[in-house]
Amino acid sequence: MSAYDDRNQVVSRIQEKLREFLFTETEVFYYHLENVGVRRDEILDKPEEFVDALHDIFGNGAALIESAIISEIKASNSDTAAKQGLVDVLKSIERRAK
Incomplete structure (x- = not known):
């Protein structure tokens, strides 16, 4: 599998996990995400901005979403080491993809 894949x-x-939490409101979330300068395909390029947007939109509920995304990534990517937060996990994946 290539780094791009x-x-x-x-x-x-990440998008699947967001759909689980947001149901039909996923597009609304992406609209707000783009308003802070992060397109869907830039989540790995701008992990801090993505996580900040989660916290701005969902407040304390963002921690639950972050945890679920981390679990999903770890389940599908055995190379992902235990990290402290979503930003670290996304950065490690982005580094490996380059």
Whole structure:
């Protein structure tokens, strides 16, 4: 699997997890995400901004979403080491994809 495929797989897993939490409101979330300067395909490029947007939109509920995304990524990517937060996990994946 190429780095590009791995990157797309991670972004796809993030989007799946967001759909589980947001149901039909996923597009609203992406609209707000783009308003802070992060397109869907830039989540790995801008992990801090992505996580900040989660916290701005969901407040304390963002921690639950972060945890679920981390679990999903770890389940599908055995190379992902235990990290402290979503930003670290996304950065490690982005580094490997380059």
